[in-house]
């Protein structure tokens with residue numbers, strides 16, 4: 420049985436995400452989700468919040484992330500529509516509320532929640548995201564990861580080796596990516612925003628260089644046939660991840676030089692150092708000015 424106490428959660432979510440805009444929408448109530456087939460046994464559930472990965476098989480459903488709490492009912496319907504049972508294992512790629520909001524519902528329904536040690540700590544203690552002046556209270560016990568790991572954890576389930584591994588100081592300080600080794604599928608979590616400037620949570624240990632390093636780890640595992648599920652944005656291939664990585668390298672080089680020259684963030688923004696990248700990458704969550712303001716401390 421799914422236990423969803425809508426009214427309270429909706430209120431909390433609306434407050435928490437009121438300032439975020441874009442993919443962190445305020446209107447998560449009754450948001451529709453859609454499913455997309457990746458392989459015979461792997462699906463993506465899309466809609467507001469982070470992309471959910473679903474791996475189906477005889478050992479049970481393995482799910483990656485769970486969007487916002489008010490969407491849990493629709494996520495369950497989506498799971499049923501592709502023949503998946505309620506999640507037996509639920510992996511959080513990081514602590515952000517658009518990836519962990521459904522933890523309480525799915526935890527109550529019996530999922531074993533798994534994440535990096537730092538995700539547990541942030542959920543248990545409550546957290547804040549400085550960039551959005553956002554405060555999130557401590558999560559209830561059933562929303563907390565039961566199993567936590569440091570560098571990596573391997574699941575041998577549904578006839579496949581599924582390796583999840585920590586990438587340090589990237590989007591946050593607790594990010595994990597997931598590699599379905601036989602299926603040749605990678606879920607990157609929020610290391611990868613496909614097609615637009617990514618949010619990097621500097622106040623929770625993230626850095627541009629860490630995201631570049633993490634993208635390089637994913638690239639090293641990928642070939643031309645690899646299907647890549649990004650944290651946000653459409654399904655991707657290796658070439659798209661490569662373009663994104665190259666954009667970040669360019670940004671890191673330009674901004675680190677300006678920082679070394681002693682420039683303050685307002686001076687940097689005033690010089691439009693990312694003007695040539697704007698058309699391709701600045702039409703998603705942030706334009707270049709806003710984005711520089713968010714990441715400059717993490718350069």
Ligand SMILES: [Zn+2]
Pocket residue numbers: 513515518590609
């Ligand atoms: Zn995130």
